[in-house]
Amino acid sequence: MGAGRVPVDRLPEQQLGRRLVAIPLALIVVITVVDIHSPPDVHLGPLLVIAPALTASLAGPRLTALVGALAVAAQVLIAVFHGGLTTPNHLSQITALTMLSALVVFVCHVRERRSRELNRARSVAETAQLVLLRPPRRRIGPLRVAWLYLAAEDETRIGGDLFAIARSDRGTRVIIGDVRGKGLAAIGEASMLLGAFREGAQHYGTLPELAAGLEASVCRHLKEVADTEHDPGEHFITALLLDVPDHDTQVEMVNCGHPPPLLLHDGQLTVLHARRPIPPLGMCELPAPSHRADPFTFEDGDTLLLYTDGVTEARSPKGAFYPLTERAASAPTSGPEALLRHIHRDLLNHISHEPGDDAALLAIERYGTHPLHRTHTTARPLDGRLRLDSDSKPVAQDPS
Numbered sequence: 001m002g003a004g005r006v007p008v009d010r011l012p013e014q015q016l017g018r019r020l021v022a023i024p025l026a027l028i029v030v031i032t033v034v035d036i037h038s039p040p041d042v043h044l045g046p047l048l049v050i051a052p053a054l055t056a057s058l059a060g061p062r063l064t065a066l067v068g069a070l071a072v073a074a075q076v077l078i079a080v081f082h083g084g085l086t087t088p089n090h091l092s093q094i095t096a097l098t099m100l101s102a103l104v105v106f107v108c109h110v111r112e113r114r115s116r117e118l119n120r121a122r123s124v125a126e127t128a129q130l131v132l133l134r135p136p137r138r139r140i141g142p143l144r145v146a147w148l149y150l151a152a153e154d155e156t157r158i159g160g161d162l163f164a165i166a167r168s169d170r171g172t173r174v175i176i177g178d179v180r181g182k183g184l185a186a187i188g189e190a191s192m193l194l195g196a197f198r199e200g201a202q203h204y205g206t207l208p209e210l211a212a213g214l215e216a217s218v219c220r221h222l223k224e225v226a227d228t229e230h231d232p233g234e235h236f237i238t239a240l241l242l243d244v245p246d247h248d249t250q251v252e253m254v255n256c257g258h259p260p261p262l263l264l265h266d267g268q269l270t271v272l273h274a275r276r277p278i279p280p281l282g283m284c285e286l287p288a289p290s291h292r293a294d295p296f297t298f299e300d301g302d303t304l305l306l307y308t309d310g311v312t313e314a315r316s317p318k319g320a321f322y323p324l325t326e327r328a329a330s331a332p333t334s335g336p337e338a339l340l341r342h343i344h345r346d347l348l349n350h351i352s353h354e355p356g357d358d359a360a361l362l363a364i365e366r367y368g369t370h371p372l373h374r375t376h377t378t379a380r381p382l383d384g385r386l387r388l389d390s391d392s393k394p395v396a397q398d399p400s
Helices: 008-020 022-036 045-056 061-081 088-133 183-203 207-225 324-329 336-351
Strands: 143-150 161-167 171-179 237-245 250-256 262-265 268-271 294-297 303-307 359-366 378-382 385-389
Touching: 008 022, 022 045, 022 061, 045 061, 045 088, 061 088, 088 161, 088 183, 143 161, 143 336, 161 183, 161 359, 171 183, 171 303, 171 359, 183 207, 183 237, 207 237, 207 250, 237 303, 262 324, 268 324, 303 336, 324 336, 336 359
Parallel strands: none
Antiparallel strands: 143 359, 161 171, 171 237, 237 250, 250 294, 262 268, 262 303, 294 378, 303 359, 378 385
16 A cells, blocks of 8 residues: 555545535634624634644544634634734744644644554554455355454454365365454464465365364474464364365365354255264363364255354353354355345344454355256254264156
């Protein structure tokens, strides 16, 4: 961003400020007229300093300097009508108003320069964060995708929560994760895992192999990127991995200590608990886990809702956790964007303030699958686990 450029979202604010400059101009006129028509022992001229001081909060240094000059000219006019310019009282008032106006213009100039520097820094930070996160496209293969990220720290777009989508030879691979900690301190660990996922998604043939590769990468590099000086505790990352084939409804899932995804199918919501719980990534002192995938059916029109615990652990002012499962079940079914808009509004209404922890949501809808054969393997909740019902009857080939 060039030094003279202004962010687009600040243009309406600046235009409004320029229009409001009419207020200090009107004050100059009113104070001057009233002072001229007042008795000689009444001095309202010192009130003219209000005009440049007010302009400084509405506009830049140039307009502030112009209003300050008009205020000094008005003080000179008042002096002409009340005893002349050579009276000690008027000379002191004109001198004091000139000095105060100059000081206000200087402060306004410094403030605007710092504001430009801050805007440049924000632009660079936002660009760097968005490059790290790389928001996914709205349509990827047979999937519609929508995402939402709420960062806990001010002036940040991302923090310790992460998600990414990568295309493989046979479909789409998805990760959503949550670094222990929040805000800027956790970005290093998030970037390390995202880089490993994007590289590994192209090279590992199966999802368990990808999960094992991510575990090895995290254990190799975690100490290099973790902020152990300011946060000497344990460092680990919960993660959920999905492998969504283009031409098959059977999706594989590996859950490394992450909250279970939600599946919306024909108006019904299913919580997809893993049958084989795996510890979070980065628990390097433990024996290497055996990564196995849990399959479930993901058909046309179904929607998967992935999220981090910043959503489910968001508390209301009375301390109640956000009931994501209930709210998602009653949300509109007109697409992933509408679903996330509904949850976003509802979540903010629930907590009644800015989020205290990073929170991420990823909604994925399948809309264009035409498999040659479909095996009816469905996931149903059973005592908090998955029950897999298999029927190997093939479905007739779709001529399209």
